[in-house]
Amino acid sequence: xxxxxxxxxxxxxxxxxxxxxxxxxxxxxxxxxxxxxxxxxxxxxxxxxxxxxxxxxxxxxxxxxxxxxxxxxxxxxxxxxxxxxxxxxxxxxxxxxxxxxxxxxxxxxxxxxxxxxxxxxxxxxxxxxxxxxxxxxxxxxxxxxxxxxxxxxxxxxxxxxxxxxxxxxxxxxxxxxxxxxxxxxxxxxxxxxxxxxxxxxxxxxxxxxxxxxxxxxxxxxxxxxxxxxxxxxxxxxxxxxxxxxxxxxxxxxxxxxxxxxxxxxxxxxxxxxxxxxxxxxxxxxxxxxxxxxxxxxxxxxxxxxxxxxxxxxxxxxxxxxxxxxxxxxxxxxxxxxxxxxxxxxxxxxxxxxxxxxxxxxxxxxxxxxxxxxxxxxxxxxxxxxxxxxxxxxxxxx
Numbered sequence: 486x487x488x489x490x491x492x493x494x495x496x497x498x499x500x501x502x503x504x505x506x507x508x509x510x511x512x513x514x515x516x517x518x519x520x521x522x523x524x525x526x527x528x529x530x531x532x533x534x535x536x537x538x539x540x541x542x543x544x545x546x547x548x549x550x551x552x553x554x555x556x557x558x559x560x561x562x563x564x565x566x567x568x569x570x571x572x573x574x575x576x577x578x579x580x581x582x583x584x585x586x587x588x589x590x591x592x593x594x595x596x597x598x599x600x601x602x603x604x605x606x607x608x609x610x611x612x613x614x615x616x617x618x619x620x621x622x623x624x625x626x627x628x629x630x631x632x633x634x635x636x637x638x639x640x641x642x643x644x645x646x647x648x649x650x651x652x653x654x655x656x657x658x659x660x661x662x663x664x665x666x667x668x669x670x671x672x673x674x675x676x677x678x679x680x681x682x683x684x685x686x687x688x689x690x691x692x693x694x695x696x697x698x699x700x701x702x703x704x705x706x707x708x709x710x711x712x713x714x715x716x717x718x719x720x721x722x723x724x725x726x727x728x729x730x731x732x733x734x735x736x737x738x739x740x741x742x743x744x745x746x747x748x749x750x751x752x753x754x755x756x757x758x759x760x761x762x763x764x765x766x767x768x769x770x771x772x773x774x775x776x777x778x779x780x781x782x783x784x785x786x787x788x789x790x791x792x793x794x795x796x797x798x799x800x801x802x803x804x805x806x807x808x809x810x811x812x813x814x815x816x817x818x819x820x821x822x823x824x825x826x827x828x829x830x831x832x833x834x835x836x837x838x839x840x841x842x843x844x845x846x847x848x849x850x851x852x853x854x855x856x857x858x859x860x861x862x863x864x865x866x867x868x869x870x871x872x873x874x875x876x877x878x879x880x881x882x
Contacts, residue, residue: 521552527861532558535854539847540839541737542569542723543855546758547862548766549833555758561723561840563737570721574708574757575838576745577823578816581711581754582677584700584764585692586624586800588684590774590782591699597687600624600781600799604679607686612656612679617667620683623676624799625786629667630675633659639747642727642819646743649714652678655747670786670797674751681750692750704767706760711753716742718755725820728843737841740819752818758836761825765813769831783812792871793856804856808864817842824855828863835862 528545535543535558542559557569592598604623605615612618612630622628636658639645655678665671681692688695693711701709708720718741726737745753756764767773774782785796785803795810796803803810804826813826822839837855853870860868 522547522549522554523551524554524556525862525865527867528554528858529556529558531854531858531861532556534857535559535839535851538851538854539843540841540851540854541726542840544569544571544573544723544758544838545835545858546762547833547835548759548762563724563726563739569723569840572708572721572757572759573838574718574720574722574755575821575823575840576718576725576748576752576816576818577754577756577761577825578748578752578818578821579674580756580761580814580816580823580825581748581750581752583768583800583814584696584754585677585680585684585750586782587768587773588692588695588699589620589624589680590778590799592684592687594775594778598683604628604683607683608679611653611682612675613660614667620680621799622667623673623680625797626670626672626676627668627786628673628676629665629669629671630673630679631659631662631664632671632673633662633675633678634747635662640730642740642743643738645747646740646819648747649744650746650749652682652749655749670788672797677751678749684750696754700764700773701760703772704760704763706756706763709754709756709760709764711749712745712755713749714744714746716744718742720757723838723840726841727819728841728845730844732845737843743819745818748818752816758825758838761823761836762827762834765825765827765834766831769812769827769829804859806856806860806864807866807869808860811859811863822852822855824859826859826863833863835859 532543532545541563542561545556547554555571561567561569593600600621601619603616604618618628633655638658659675684692684695696711724739725741727740728737782799782801785798788794788797792805794802795805801812802814803812811826816823819842822842825836827834837858857868
């Protein structure tokens, strides 16, 4: 299924781990920037390299004590060649999980939930073995649940993107698949569908309303929402593209409009780079959960993608850069890739949006360009890919 973050197993394919980011193509629109912030050295070239490697366009935004820097490269639309909007909205995909996890941790903080209670206690009959799977295991992908998007139903986004799915239908699709070993990391969107249902059960309100009340409004995220079945993207946005599975040499197809009910609590939120940076400032700055619970969010289990994405916590994942490990999240959905990370206290934040998702080995140099952009800001030096190693993909959707 395109949009499946597990399909990004080609992130740093074995033969590309030591490759340098490609040089910018002369035909592309060069990176442009507008800011109150000095441009980090080499960042413009990293954005150009991402486009030269296959992205139609890329947007990066930095927010810190020195102000804001916004840079773009490439195009928002391959037909019109329009530039990337500097305030583009996009489907943030699995960055949604950080927000849903924060709501769950707030309910824990309020004494309305426990991380170690069994999901079947609140949602009886929703899933097999619910009496064995804890809330914590759903949050950090160790509950032994298959991810529903690997089902045959979710092969072609042009088909499933026109359908409406209930949360239970998504869970049922996962139940028909082979289940991974419980207690070990295995990325599962199914777990976050259950967490969305859990939030609704405990609060008595729709998940979209709880995200708005608990996350979006307190963080100043005025451009963010969970769309339900709404197919369009509100506000300025780039056209989203995808490459059909198995069609490594074919043309990119546009897929901006789709029914996002298949993503919901797992990867459905629409936002922009400004709002994502505001979210991680609020979360890491201690405004959304207590320091003790934030520490638990950053207590991660090892992933097969180490050392590039070494750990996954409670709705947060880490990235290994040359100057150390940072926390945030990545996401992929038909049309868009998102990378959003911040320093430990949320003072330095960077979000990158790319308007394509593809699941072929050609994605590797493109994503190396994104990693280089992150590294040049946070570490002030080029990204140095690790040597050849197994398991260097994004941990999931």
